Amino acid sequence: MAHGTGTSRRTLLLVFAALLLLTVVTVLVSYVDLGLGNVAVALLIASVKASLVALFFMHLKGESRLVWGFALVPIVFLALILFGTLVDTMLR
Amino acid sequence: MATGPRRRETAMSVPATEHHDPAVAFESAKLGVWTFLATEVLLFGALFTAYTVFRMKYPEMFRVEHAKLDRVLGAVNTVVLITSSLMVVLGVDAIKRGKARLLEAYFGATILLAAVFLFVKYTEYAAKFHHGLYPRTNLFFSLYFMMTGLHGIHVLIGMGLLSYVIVLSRRGRLSASYSTPAEMSGLYWHFVDLVWIYLFPLLYLIG
Numbered sequence: 261m262a263h264g265t266g267t268s269r270r271t272l273l274l275v276f277a278a279l280l281l282l283t284v285v286t287v288l289v290s291y292v293d294l295g296l297g298n299v300a301v302a303l304l305i306a307s308v309k310a311s312l313v314a315l316f317f318m319h320l321k322g323e324s325r326l327v328w329g330f331a332l333v334p335i336v337f338l339a340l341i342l343f344g345t346l347v348d349t350m351l352r
Numbered sequence: 353m354a355t356g357p358r359r360r361e362t363a364m365s366v367p368a369t370e371h372h373d374p375a376v377a378f379e380s381a382k383l384g385v386w387t388f389l390a391t392e393v394l395l396f397g398a399l400f401t402a403y404t405v406f407r408m409k410y411p412e413m414f415r416v417e418h419a420k421l422d423r424v425l426g427a428v429n430t431v432v433l434i435t436s437s438l439m440v441v442l443g444v445d446a447i448k449r450g451k452a453r454l455l456e457a458y459f460g461a462t463i464l465l466a467a468v469f470l471f472v473k474y475t476e477y478a479a480k481f482h483h484g485l486y487p488r489t490n491l492f493f494s495l496y497f498m499m500t501g502l503h504g505i506h507v508l509i510g511m512g513l514l515s516y517v518i519v520l521s522r523r524g525r526l527s528a529s530y531s532t533p534a535e536m537s538g539l540y541w542h543f544v545d546l547v548w549i550y551l552f553p554l555l556y557l558i559g
Contacts, residue, residue: 267441267445269442269445272438272441272442272445273438276434276435276438279434280431280434283427283430283431283434286553286557287423287427287557290423290553290556290557290558298557298558299558302553302554302557302558303553305553306549306550306552306553306554309549310546310549310550313437313542313545313546313549314542314546316441317437317438317440317441317538317542317545318538318539318542318543326383327382327383327386330383330386330387330390331386331389333390334389334390334391334393334394334397335393337393337394337397338393338394338397338400338401341394341397341398341401342397342400342401342404345401345404345405346404346405346408349405349408349409350408
């Protein structure tokens, strides 16, 4: 179809395998004390997983710019809310 | 005589919605769902913001309290949700090839996995209550119950949506050329998976 959901089942299974692998990695890393490094690694892995889900399962890969805009704008707003709130609470 | 066949033809070219062009109808539905998901990002976003603020304010309390969660059960539930997402995407792929029975099987598997997820969540909640850990116990557990509870409600709603798609499919309403309800509820389900992908590490792994 025209909306570019031509992701093959092979690709979907590979993405699934990657998601499982990343879950195992993030759990294993959590048993090692890296201080703030644990937070960075956990958030990085979560974001890679989230991107895989959005790109392949939600078919964002191959979507129009319009849909990309709809998907990214709320994330910009969330970043603004986080930033604004943290500036307020940390500098109070 | 002349109006009969013409009216019929018009009625058949309108595919269950008021949009006359199925491609336009599909794009509109998709943008509608993504808009809804934008509001969902901000709904959960408020809670993620509260989590960040309090975690920075009370790092020691979060570190001690998060260790009381069972990260193995959390990991199991992560695998359950990721697998359920795969089932949904395979179900959508099936109906796009016109295989309605296969779609029903995959979506049925998703609903089953969702039930497993909620059952695991129930045993976790029960264990926490048993140990005297309630939403009012401290800020960490307030956030834990609020965030996982709101997520759990989303899982329940998702189960309802997917069941509805199965009903539509059994009635022969879905096909390779019209799979919009399956795809839209699929988007919602992947979003529910996506939220858990962040909840799991934030609550269970790094507190």
